[in-house]
Amino acid sequence: MTCQYGILETGVPNTLQYRIFVTRNGTSISPFHDIPLYHDSQEAVLNMVVEIPRWTNSKLEITKDEILNPIKQDSLENKPRYVRNCFPYKGYIWNYGALPRTWEDPNFTHPDTEAKGDNDPLDVCEIGERVGYPGEIKQVKVLGILALLDGEDTDWKIIAIDIKDPLASELDDIEDIDVHMPGLLRATKEWFRIYKVPDGKPANKFSFNGECKNKAYATQVIEKCSNAWRHLITTQEHGIAVTNTTMEESPGYVTHIAQDLIYDLPVQRQSSPGLKVSSMDKWYFINEA
Known part of the structure:
Protein backbone atom coordinates (compact mmCIF):
# COMPACT_ATOMS: atom_id res chain seq x y z
CA MET A 1 0.00 0.00 0.00
CA THR A 2 1.30 3.45 -0.93
CA CYS A 3 2.06 5.57 2.11
CA GLN A 4 -0.11 8.65 2.44
CA TYR A 5 1.43 11.12 4.87
CA GLY A 6 -0.60 13.86 6.50
CA ILE A 7 -0.69 16.07 9.57
CA LEU A 8 -2.93 16.54 12.60
CA GLU A 9 -2.77 19.85 14.46
CA THR A 10 -3.62 20.38 18.11
CA GLY A 11 -3.65 23.62 20.05
CA VAL A 12 -3.26 27.11 18.61
CA PRO A 13 -0.48 28.23 16.25
CA ASN A 14 2.01 30.75 17.68
CA THR A 15 1.60 29.34 21.19
CA LEU A 16 3.74 26.93 23.19
CA GLN A 17 0.85 24.44 23.27
CA TYR A 18 0.66 24.05 19.49
CA ARG A 19 1.60 20.62 18.12
CA ILE A 20 1.73 19.11 14.63
CA PHE A 21 1.52 15.31 14.56
CA VAL A 22 2.59 13.50 11.41
CA THR A 23 0.25 10.74 10.21
CA ARG A 24 0.67 7.86 7.78
CA ASN A 25 -2.46 6.34 6.24
CA GLY A 26 -4.46 8.11 8.95
CA THR A 27 -2.44 6.86 11.92
CA SER A 28 -0.18 9.09 14.02
CA ILE A 29 3.52 8.21 13.75
CA SER A 30 6.87 9.57 14.85
CA PRO A 31 8.54 11.75 12.19
CA PHE A 32 11.82 11.06 13.99
CA HIS A 33 11.63 7.24 14.12
CA ASP A 34 8.85 5.90 11.87
CA ILE A 35 9.64 7.45 8.47
CA PRO A 36 12.33 5.67 6.44
CA LEU A 37 15.44 7.72 5.74
CA TYR A 38 15.58 6.47 2.17
CA HIS A 39 12.61 6.73 -0.18
CA ASP A 40 14.02 4.29 -2.73
CA SER A 41 16.03 1.07 -2.62
CA GLN A 42 18.99 2.68 -4.41
CA GLU A 43 19.29 5.20 -1.54
CA ALA A 44 19.40 8.02 -4.09
CA VAL A 45 16.25 9.74 -2.84
CA LEU A 46 15.70 10.60 0.82
CA ASN A 47 12.66 11.56 2.86
CA MET A 48 12.73 14.95 4.54
CA VAL A 49 10.41 16.24 7.26
CA VAL A 50 9.60 19.92 6.68
CA GLU A 51 9.57 21.87 9.93
CA ILE A 52 9.78 25.49 8.75
CA PRO A 53 8.49 26.69 5.35
CA ARG A 54 10.58 29.19 3.40
CA TRP A 55 9.96 32.90 4.20
CA THR A 56 8.48 32.13 7.62
CA ASN A 57 9.88 32.96 11.07
CA SER A 58 8.34 30.54 13.61
CA LYS A 59 11.08 28.28 14.99
CA LEU A 60 9.26 24.97 14.62
CA GLU A 61 11.08 21.72 15.37
CA ILE A 62 10.56 18.02 16.00
CA THR A 63 10.29 17.43 19.74
CA LYS A 64 12.71 14.94 21.24
CA ASP A 65 11.11 14.32 24.64
CA GLU A 66 7.39 13.89 23.76
CA ILE A 67 5.60 10.75 22.66
CA LEU A 68 5.66 10.40 18.84
CA ASN A 69 7.90 13.49 18.58
CA PRO A 70 5.37 16.02 17.25
CA ILE A 71 6.52 19.32 15.75
CA LYS A 72 6.21 22.26 18.11
CA GLN A 73 7.39 25.86 18.35
CA ASP A 74 10.63 26.33 20.24
CA SER A 75 10.62 28.72 23.20
CA LEU A 76 12.77 31.63 24.30
CA GLU A 77 12.24 33.07 27.78
CA ASN A 78 9.07 30.97 28.03
CA LYS A 79 7.60 32.56 24.90
CA PRO A 80 7.30 31.21 21.35
CA ARG A 81 10.60 31.65 19.54
CA TYR A 82 10.92 33.37 16.18
CA VAL A 83 13.89 33.94 13.89
CA ARG A 84 14.44 37.60 13.06
CA ASN A 85 14.54 39.13 9.58
CA CYS A 86 18.19 39.95 8.92
CA PHE A 87 18.28 42.21 5.87
CA PRO A 88 17.91 41.31 3.04
CA TYR A 89 16.42 37.98 4.18
CA LYS A 90 12.82 37.31 5.21
CA GLY A 91 12.63 34.46 7.72
CA TYR A 92 14.18 31.21 6.53
CA ILE A 93 15.41 31.31 2.93
CA TRP A 94 14.73 27.62 2.17
CA ASN A 95 12.33 24.95 3.36
CA TYR A 96 14.03 23.86 6.58
CA GLY A 97 13.60 20.51 8.25
CA ALA A 98 15.22 17.24 9.24
CA LEU A 99 16.17 13.81 7.94
CA PRO A 100 14.23 11.07 9.77
CA ARG A 101 16.13 8.23 11.39
CA THR A 102 19.30 10.29 11.79
CA TRP A 103 20.89 11.58 14.98
CA GLU A 104 23.94 13.72 15.67
CA ASP A 105 25.50 11.81 18.54
CA PRO A 106 26.64 14.17 21.35
CA ASN A 107 29.13 11.50 22.45
CA PHE A 108 30.92 11.54 19.08
CA THR A 109 33.53 14.18 18.21
CA HIS A 110 33.88 14.46 14.46
CA PRO A 111 37.57 14.44 13.48
CA ASP A 112 37.13 17.15 10.83
CA THR A 113 35.12 19.62 12.91
CA GLU A 114 36.66 18.67 16.29
CA ALA A 115 33.21 19.15 17.84
CA LYS A 116 30.52 16.80 19.14
CA GLY A 117 27.10 16.24 17.63
CA ASP A 118 24.21 18.47 18.71
CA ASN A 119 21.83 15.66 19.84
CA ASP A 120 19.32 16.38 17.03
CA GLY A 135 4.91 18.27 8.74
CA GLU A 136 5.16 17.71 4.99
CA ILE A 137 7.27 14.73 3.88
CA LYS A 138 9.31 15.76 0.85
CA GLN A 139 11.42 13.47 -1.32
CA VAL A 140 14.80 15.08 -1.87
CA LYS A 141 18.22 14.37 -3.28
CA VAL A 142 21.33 15.45 -1.44
CA LEU A 143 23.75 17.93 -3.02
CA GLY A 144 26.18 18.81 -0.25
CA ILE A 145 26.63 19.87 3.36
CA LEU A 146 27.64 22.88 5.46
CA ALA A 147 29.36 22.45 8.84
CA LEU A 148 27.98 25.07 11.23
CA LEU A 149 29.56 25.25 14.67
CA ASP A 150 26.81 25.99 17.19
CA GLY A 151 28.67 26.77 20.39
CA GLU A 152 30.70 23.64 21.09
CA ASP A 153 28.59 21.41 18.82
CA THR A 154 28.72 20.38 15.19
CA ASP A 155 25.40 21.34 13.59
CA LEU A 171 21.63 19.64 -9.89
CA ASP A 172 23.70 16.59 -8.98
CA THR A 188 23.06 30.36 2.99
CA LYS A 189 26.39 30.78 4.74
CA GLU A 190 25.67 34.44 5.55
CA LYS A 196 21.21 34.94 15.97
CA VAL A 197 22.87 38.37 16.14
CA PRO A 198 19.60 40.34 16.64
CA ASP A 199 19.01 38.25 19.79
CA GLY A 200 22.30 39.44 21.27
CA LYS A 201 24.39 36.40 20.35
CA PRO A 202 27.70 36.43 18.47
CA ALA A 203 27.95 35.54 14.81
CA ASN A 204 28.21 31.82 14.16
CA LYS A 205 31.35 30.10 12.92
CA PHE A 206 31.94 27.20 10.55
CA SER A 207 34.35 24.41 9.83
CA PHE A 208 36.12 24.29 6.43
CA ASN A 209 36.18 28.13 6.35
CA GLY A 210 32.46 28.05 5.67
CA GLU A 211 32.81 26.15 2.40
CA CYS A 212 30.19 23.52 1.60
CA LYS A 213 31.44 19.98 1.17
CA ASN A 214 30.25 17.88 -1.75
CA LYS A 215 27.60 15.19 -2.09
CA ALA A 216 30.01 12.33 -1.35
CA TYR A 217 31.06 13.94 1.93
CA ALA A 218 27.44 14.67 2.85
CA THR A 219 26.53 11.06 2.18
CA GLN A 220 29.21 9.90 4.62
CA VAL A 221 27.84 12.20 7.33
CA ILE A 222 24.30 10.94 6.70
CA GLU A 223 25.44 7.32 6.96
CA LYS A 224 27.25 8.03 10.22
CA CYS A 225 24.18 9.76 11.70
CA SER A 226 21.93 6.95 10.47
CA ASN A 227 24.08 4.42 12.31
CA ALA A 228 23.98 6.61 15.41
CA TRP A 229 20.17 6.66 15.25
CA ARG A 230 20.09 2.85 15.06
CA HIS A 231 21.99 2.80 18.34
CA LEU A 232 19.74 5.47 19.84
CA ILE A 233 16.48 3.65 19.03
CA THR A 234 17.63 0.61 21.02
CA THR A 235 19.03 2.47 24.04
CA GLN A 236 16.72 5.44 24.83
CA GLU A 237 19.64 7.74 25.58
CA HIS A 238 19.74 11.49 26.31
CA GLY A 239 16.07 11.78 27.27
CA ILE A 240 14.87 11.21 23.71
CA ALA A 241 11.42 9.65 23.38
CA VAL A 242 11.72 6.56 21.16
CA THR A 243 8.08 5.46 21.02
CA ASN A 244 7.46 4.20 17.49
CA THR A 245 5.16 1.94 15.48
CA THR A 246 7.67 0.33 13.09
CA MET A 247 10.87 -0.78 14.87
CA GLU A 248 9.83 -4.04 16.51
CA GLU A 249 13.30 -4.67 17.94
CA SER A 250 13.32 -1.38 19.86
CA PRO A 251 12.12 -0.92 23.46
CA GLY A 252 9.82 1.87 22.36
CA TYR A 253 7.87 -0.20 19.84
CA VAL A 254 4.08 -0.21 20.17
CA THR A 255 1.45 -1.68 17.89
CA HIS A 256 -0.87 1.28 18.35
CA ILE A 257 -1.09 4.53 20.28
CA ALA A 258 -4.08 5.28 22.45
CA GLN A 259 -5.33 8.73 21.57
CA ASP A 260 -5.47 9.87 25.19
CA LEU A 261 -1.72 9.23 25.47
CA ILE A 262 -1.02 11.70 22.69
CA TYR A 263 -3.56 14.45 22.85
CA ASP A 264 -4.22 16.43 25.97
CA LEU A 265 -5.57 19.21 23.72
CA PRO A 266 -8.56 19.28 21.37
CA VAL A 267 -7.80 17.44 18.13
CA GLN A 268 -9.27 20.23 16.03
CA ARG A 269 -7.30 23.42 16.49
CA GLN A 270 -9.03 26.66 17.36
CA SER A 271 -9.91 28.86 14.40
CA SER A 272 -7.91 31.91 15.51
CA PRO A 273 -4.11 31.67 15.76
CA GLY A 274 -2.24 33.06 18.72
CA LEU A 275 -0.66 36.48 18.52
CA LYS A 276 2.51 36.68 16.49
CA VAL A 277 4.96 39.19 17.92
CA SER A 278 5.04 42.46 15.97
CA SER A 279 8.84 42.41 15.70
CA MET A 280 8.50 39.69 13.04
CA ASP A 281 7.83 42.47 10.52
CA LYS A 282 11.00 44.32 11.49
CA TRP A 283 14.21 44.31 9.45
CA TYR A 284 17.49 43.97 11.32
CA PHE A 285 20.55 45.48 9.67
CA ILE A 286 23.65 43.60 10.80
CA ASN A 287 27.02 45.32 10.88
CA GLU A 288 30.01 43.15 10.02
CA ALA A 289 30.23 40.77 12.98
Missing part, protein backbone atom coordinates in the same frame (compact mmCIF):
# COMPACT_ATOMS: atom_id res chain seq x y z
CA PRO A 121 18.28 14.79 13.75
CA LEU A 122 20.28 16.07 10.76
CA ASP A 123 19.04 19.45 9.55
CA VAL A 124 18.12 19.96 5.89
CA CYS A 125 17.93 23.11 3.75
CA GLU A 126 15.68 22.21 0.80
CA ILE A 127 16.36 24.74 -1.97
CA GLY A 128 13.53 24.00 -4.41
CA GLU A 129 11.08 26.70 -5.49
CA ARG A 130 7.86 25.30 -3.97
CA VAL A 131 7.19 26.42 -0.41
CA GLY A 132 6.40 23.46 1.83
CA TYR A 133 4.32 23.22 5.00
CA PRO A 134 5.15 22.03 8.54
CA TRP A 156 25.48 19.92 10.08
CA LYS A 157 23.22 21.47 7.42
CA ILE A 158 22.41 19.15 4.53
CA ILE A 159 21.79 20.98 1.24
CA ALA A 160 19.15 19.17 -0.83
CA ILE A 161 16.48 19.73 -3.47
CA ASP A 162 12.97 18.37 -3.94
CA ILE A 163 13.12 15.73 -6.69
CA LYS A 164 9.99 17.29 -8.26
CA ASP A 165 11.62 20.71 -8.61
CA PRO A 166 12.12 21.93 -12.21
CA LEU A 167 15.86 22.27 -11.55
CA ALA A 168 16.31 18.90 -9.85
CA SER A 169 17.58 17.17 -12.97
CA GLU A 170 20.23 19.88 -13.42
CA ASP A 173 26.41 17.98 -6.69
CA ILE A 174 27.31 21.07 -4.71
CA GLU A 175 29.08 22.90 -7.56
CA ASP A 176 25.93 22.75 -9.72
CA ILE A 177 24.13 25.11 -7.32
CA ASP A 178 26.34 28.08 -8.17
CA VAL A 179 25.77 27.42 -11.87
CA HIS A 180 21.98 27.32 -11.72
CA MET A 181 21.27 29.25 -8.49
CA PRO A 182 24.08 31.81 -8.29
CA GLY A 183 24.37 33.43 -4.88
CA LEU A 184 22.33 30.87 -2.95
CA LEU A 185 25.23 29.12 -1.22
CA ARG A 186 26.80 32.46 -0.34
CA ALA A 187 23.47 33.63 1.09
CA TRP A 191 22.19 33.64 6.86
CA PHE A 192 23.52 31.05 9.28
CA ARG A 193 26.36 33.36 10.28
CA ILE A 194 24.17 36.27 11.38
CA TYR A 195 20.69 34.94 12.20
Whole structure:
Protein backbone atom coordinates (compact mmCIF):
# COMPACT_ATOMS: atom_id res chain seq x y z
CA MET A 1 0.00 0.00 0.00
CA THR A 2 1.30 3.45 -0.93
CA CYS A 3 2.06 5.57 2.11
CA GLN A 4 -0.11 8.65 2.44
CA TYR A 5 1.43 11.12 4.87
CA GLY A 6 -0.60 13.86 6.50
CA ILE A 7 -0.69 16.07 9.57
CA LEU A 8 -2.93 16.54 12.60
CA GLU A 9 -2.77 19.85 14.46
CA THR A 10 -3.62 20.38 18.11
CA GLY A 11 -3.65 23.62 20.05
CA VAL A 12 -3.26 27.11 18.61
CA PRO A 13 -0.48 28.23 16.25
CA ASN A 14 2.01 30.75 17.68
CA THR A 15 1.60 29.34 21.19
CA LEU A 16 3.74 26.93 23.19
CA GLN A 17 0.85 24.44 23.27
CA TYR A 18 0.66 24.05 19.49
CA ARG A 19 1.60 20.62 18.12
CA ILE A 20 1.73 19.11 14.63
CA PHE A 21 1.52 15.31 14.56
CA VAL A 22 2.59 13.50 11.41
CA THR A 23 0.25 10.74 10.21
CA ARG A 24 0.67 7.86 7.78
CA ASN A 25 -2.46 6.34 6.24
CA GLY A 26 -4.46 8.11 8.95
CA THR A 27 -2.44 6.86 11.92
CA SER A 28 -0.18 9.09 14.02
CA ILE A 29 3.52 8.21 13.75
CA SER A 30 6.87 9.57 14.85
CA PRO A 31 8.54 11.75 12.19
CA PHE A 32 11.82 11.06 13.99
CA HIS A 33 11.63 7.24 14.12
CA ASP A 34 8.85 5.90 11.87
CA ILE A 35 9.64 7.45 8.47
CA PRO A 36 12.33 5.67 6.44
CA LEU A 37 15.44 7.72 5.74
CA TYR A 38 15.58 6.47 2.17
CA HIS A 39 12.61 6.73 -0.18
CA ASP A 40 14.02 4.29 -2.73
CA SER A 41 16.03 1.07 -2.62
CA GLN A 42 18.99 2.68 -4.41
CA GLU A 43 19.29 5.20 -1.54
CA ALA A 44 19.40 8.02 -4.09
CA VAL A 45 16.25 9.74 -2.84
CA LEU A 46 15.70 10.60 0.82
CA ASN A 47 12.66 11.56 2.86
CA MET A 48 12.73 14.95 4.54
CA VAL A 49 10.41 16.24 7.26
CA VAL A 50 9.60 19.92 6.68
CA GLU A 51 9.57 21.87 9.93
CA ILE A 52 9.78 25.49 8.75
CA PRO A 53 8.49 26.69 5.35
CA ARG A 54 10.58 29.19 3.40
CA TRP A 55 9.96 32.90 4.20
CA THR A 56 8.48 32.13 7.62
CA ASN A 57 9.88 32.96 11.07
CA SER A 58 8.34 30.54 13.61
CA LYS A 59 11.08 28.28 14.99
CA LEU A 60 9.26 24.97 14.62
CA GLU A 61 11.08 21.72 15.37
CA ILE A 62 10.56 18.02 16.00
CA THR A 63 10.29 17.43 19.74
CA LYS A 64 12.71 14.94 21.24
CA ASP A 65 11.11 14.32 24.64
CA GLU A 66 7.39 13.89 23.76
CA ILE A 67 5.60 10.75 22.66
CA LEU A 68 5.66 10.40 18.84
CA ASN A 69 7.90 13.49 18.58
CA PRO A 70 5.37 16.02 17.25
CA ILE A 71 6.52 19.32 15.75
CA LYS A 72 6.21 22.26 18.11
CA GLN A 73 7.39 25.86 18.35
CA ASP A 74 10.63 26.33 20.24
CA SER A 75 10.62 28.72 23.20
CA LEU A 76 12.77 31.63 24.30
CA GLU A 77 12.24 33.07 27.78
CA ASN A 78 9.07 30.97 28.03
CA LYS A 79 7.60 32.56 24.90
CA PRO A 80 7.30 31.21 21.35
CA ARG A 81 10.60 31.65 19.54
CA TYR A 82 10.92 33.37 16.18
CA VAL A 83 13.89 33.94 13.89
CA ARG A 84 14.44 37.60 13.06
CA ASN A 85 14.54 39.13 9.58
CA CYS A 86 18.19 39.95 8.92
CA PHE A 87 18.28 42.21 5.87
CA PRO A 88 17.91 41.31 3.04
CA TYR A 89 16.42 37.98 4.18
CA LYS A 90 12.82 37.31 5.21
CA GLY A 91 12.63 34.46 7.72
CA TYR A 92 14.18 31.21 6.53
CA ILE A 93 15.41 31.31 2.93
CA TRP A 94 14.73 27.62 2.17
CA ASN A 95 12.33 24.95 3.36
CA TYR A 96 14.03 23.86 6.58
CA GLY A 97 13.60 20.51 8.25
CA ALA A 98 15.22 17.24 9.24
CA LEU A 99 16.17 13.81 7.94
CA PRO A 100 14.23 11.07 9.77
CA ARG A 101 16.13 8.23 11.39
CA THR A 102 19.30 10.29 11.79
CA TRP A 103 20.89 11.58 14.98
CA GLU A 104 23.94 13.72 15.67
CA ASP A 105 25.50 11.81 18.54
CA PRO A 106 26.64 14.17 21.35
CA ASN A 107 29.13 11.50 22.45
CA PHE A 108 30.92 11.54 19.08
CA THR A 109 33.53 14.18 18.21
CA HIS A 110 33.88 14.46 14.46
CA PRO A 111 37.57 14.44 13.48
CA ASP A 112 37.13 17.15 10.83
CA THR A 113 35.12 19.62 12.91
CA GLU A 114 36.66 18.67 16.29
CA ALA A 115 33.21 19.15 17.84
CA LYS A 116 30.52 16.80 19.14
CA GLY A 117 27.10 16.24 17.63
CA ASP A 118 24.21 18.47 18.71
CA ASN A 119 21.83 15.66 19.84
CA ASP A 120 19.32 16.38 17.03
CA PRO A 121 18.28 14.79 13.75
CA LEU A 122 20.28 16.07 10.76
CA ASP A 123 19.04 19.45 9.55
CA VAL A 124 18.12 19.96 5.89
CA CYS A 125 17.93 23.11 3.75
CA GLU A 126 15.68 22.21 0.80
CA ILE A 127 16.36 24.74 -1.97
CA GLY A 128 13.53 24.00 -4.41
CA GLU A 129 11.08 26.70 -5.49
CA ARG A 130 7.86 25.30 -3.97
CA VAL A 131 7.19 26.42 -0.41
CA GLY A 132 6.40 23.46 1.83
CA TYR A 133 4.32 23.22 5.00
CA PRO A 134 5.15 22.03 8.54
CA GLY A 135 4.91 18.27 8.74
CA GLU A 136 5.16 17.71 4.99
CA ILE A 137 7.27 14.73 3.88
CA LYS A 138 9.31 15.76 0.85
CA GLN A 139 11.42 13.47 -1.32
CA VAL A 140 14.80 15.08 -1.87
CA LYS A 141 18.22 14.37 -3.28
CA VAL A 142 21.33 15.45 -1.44
CA LEU A 143 23.75 17.93 -3.02
CA GLY A 144 26.18 18.81 -0.25
CA ILE A 145 26.63 19.87 3.36
CA LEU A 146 27.64 22.88 5.46
CA ALA A 147 29.36 22.45 8.84
CA LEU A 148 27.98 25.07 11.23
CA LEU A 149 29.56 25.25 14.67
CA ASP A 150 26.81 25.99 17.19
CA GLY A 151 28.67 26.77 20.39
CA GLU A 152 30.70 23.64 21.09
CA ASP A 153 28.59 21.41 18.82
CA THR A 154 28.72 20.38 15.19
CA ASP A 155 25.40 21.34 13.59
CA TRP A 156 25.48 19.92 10.08
CA LYS A 157 23.22 21.47 7.42
CA ILE A 158 22.41 19.15 4.53
CA ILE A 159 21.79 20.98 1.24
CA ALA A 160 19.15 19.17 -0.83
CA ILE A 161 16.48 19.73 -3.47
CA ASP A 162 12.97 18.37 -3.94
CA ILE A 163 13.12 15.73 -6.69
CA LYS A 164 9.99 17.29 -8.26
CA ASP A 165 11.62 20.71 -8.61
CA PRO A 166 12.12 21.93 -12.21
CA LEU A 167 15.86 22.27 -11.55
CA ALA A 168 16.31 18.90 -9.85
CA SER A 169 17.58 17.17 -12.97
CA GLU A 170 20.23 19.88 -13.42
CA LEU A 171 21.63 19.64 -9.89
CA ASP A 172 23.70 16.59 -8.98
CA ASP A 173 26.41 17.98 -6.69
CA ILE A 174 27.31 21.07 -4.71
CA GLU A 175 29.08 22.90 -7.56
CA ASP A 176 25.93 22.75 -9.72
CA ILE A 177 24.13 25.11 -7.32
CA ASP A 178 26.34 28.08 -8.17
CA VAL A 179 25.77 27.42 -11.87
CA HIS A 180 21.98 27.32 -11.72
CA MET A 181 21.27 29.25 -8.49
CA PRO A 182 24.08 31.81 -8.29
CA GLY A 183 24.37 33.43 -4.88
CA LEU A 184 22.33 30.87 -2.95
CA LEU A 185 25.23 29.12 -1.22
CA ARG A 186 26.80 32.46 -0.34
CA ALA A 187 23.47 33.63 1.09
CA THR A 188 23.06 30.36 2.99
CA LYS A 189 26.39 30.78 4.74
CA GLU A 190 25.67 34.44 5.55
CA TRP A 191 22.19 33.64 6.86
CA PHE A 192 23.52 31.05 9.28
CA ARG A 193 26.36 33.36 10.28
CA ILE A 194 24.17 36.27 11.38
CA TYR A 195 20.69 34.94 12.20
CA LYS A 196 21.21 34.94 15.97
CA VAL A 197 22.87 38.37 16.14
CA PRO A 198 19.60 40.34 16.64
CA ASP A 199 19.01 38.25 19.79
CA GLY A 200 22.30 39.44 21.27
CA LYS A 201 24.39 36.40 20.35
CA PRO A 202 27.70 36.43 18.47
CA ALA A 203 27.95 35.54 14.81
CA ASN A 204 28.21 31.82 14.16
CA LYS A 205 31.35 30.10 12.92
CA PHE A 206 31.94 27.20 10.55
CA SER A 207 34.35 24.41 9.83
CA PHE A 208 36.12 24.29 6.43
CA ASN A 209 36.18 28.13 6.35
CA GLY A 210 32.46 28.05 5.67
CA GLU A 211 32.81 26.15 2.40
CA CYS A 212 30.19 23.52 1.60
CA LYS A 213 31.44 19.98 1.17
CA ASN A 214 30.25 17.88 -1.75
CA LYS A 215 27.60 15.19 -2.09
CA ALA A 216 30.01 12.33 -1.35
CA TYR A 217 31.06 13.94 1.93
CA ALA A 218 27.44 14.67 2.85
CA THR A 219 26.53 11.06 2.18
CA GLN A 220 29.21 9.90 4.62
CA VAL A 221 27.84 12.20 7.33
CA ILE A 222 24.30 10.94 6.70
CA GLU A 223 25.44 7.32 6.96
CA LYS A 224 27.25 8.03 10.22
CA CYS A 225 24.18 9.76 11.70
CA SER A 226 21.93 6.95 10.47
CA ASN A 227 24.08 4.42 12.31
CA ALA A 228 23.98 6.61 15.41
CA TRP A 229 20.17 6.66 15.25
CA ARG A 230 20.09 2.85 15.06
CA HIS A 231 21.99 2.80 18.34
CA LEU A 232 19.74 5.47 19.84
CA ILE A 233 16.48 3.65 19.03
CA THR A 234 17.63 0.61 21.02
CA THR A 235 19.03 2.47 24.04
CA GLN A 236 16.72 5.44 24.83
CA GLU A 237 19.64 7.74 25.58
CA HIS A 238 19.74 11.49 26.31
CA GLY A 239 16.07 11.78 27.27
CA ILE A 240 14.87 11.21 23.71
CA ALA A 241 11.42 9.65 23.38
CA VAL A 242 11.72 6.56 21.16
CA THR A 243 8.08 5.46 21.02
CA ASN A 244 7.46 4.20 17.49
CA THR A 245 5.16 1.94 15.48
CA THR A 246 7.67 0.33 13.09
CA MET A 247 10.87 -0.78 14.87
CA GLU A 248 9.83 -4.04 16.51
CA GLU A 249 13.30 -4.67 17.94
CA SER A 250 13.32 -1.38 19.86
CA PRO A 251 12.12 -0.92 23.46
CA GLY A 252 9.82 1.87 22.36
CA TYR A 253 7.87 -0.20 19.84
CA VAL A 254 4.08 -0.21 20.17
CA THR A 255 1.45 -1.68 17.89
CA HIS A 256 -0.87 1.28 18.35
CA ILE A 257 -1.09 4.53 20.28
CA ALA A 258 -4.08 5.28 22.45
CA GLN A 259 -5.33 8.73 21.57
CA ASP A 260 -5.47 9.87 25.19
CA LEU A 261 -1.72 9.23 25.47
CA ILE A 262 -1.02 11.70 22.69
CA TYR A 263 -3.56 14.45 22.85
CA ASP A 264 -4.22 16.43 25.97
CA LEU A 265 -5.57 19.21 23.72
CA PRO A 266 -8.56 19.28 21.37
CA VAL A 267 -7.80 17.44 18.13
CA GLN A 268 -9.27 20.23 16.03
CA ARG A 269 -7.30 23.42 16.49
CA GLN A 270 -9.03 26.66 17.36
CA SER A 271 -9.91 28.86 14.40
CA SER A 272 -7.91 31.91 15.51
CA PRO A 273 -4.11 31.67 15.76
CA GLY A 274 -2.24 33.06 18.72
CA LEU A 275 -0.66 36.48 18.52
CA LYS A 276 2.51 36.68 16.49
CA VAL A 277 4.96 39.19 17.92
CA SER A 278 5.04 42.46 15.97
CA SER A 279 8.84 42.41 15.70
CA MET A 280 8.50 39.69 13.04
CA ASP A 281 7.83 42.47 10.52
CA LYS A 282 11.00 44.32 11.49
CA TRP A 283 14.21 44.31 9.45
CA TYR A 284 17.49 43.97 11.32
CA PHE A 285 20.55 45.48 9.67
CA ILE A 286 23.65 43.60 10.80
CA ASN A 287 27.02 45.32 10.88
CA GLU A 288 30.01 43.15 10.02
CA ALA A 289 30.23 40.77 12.98
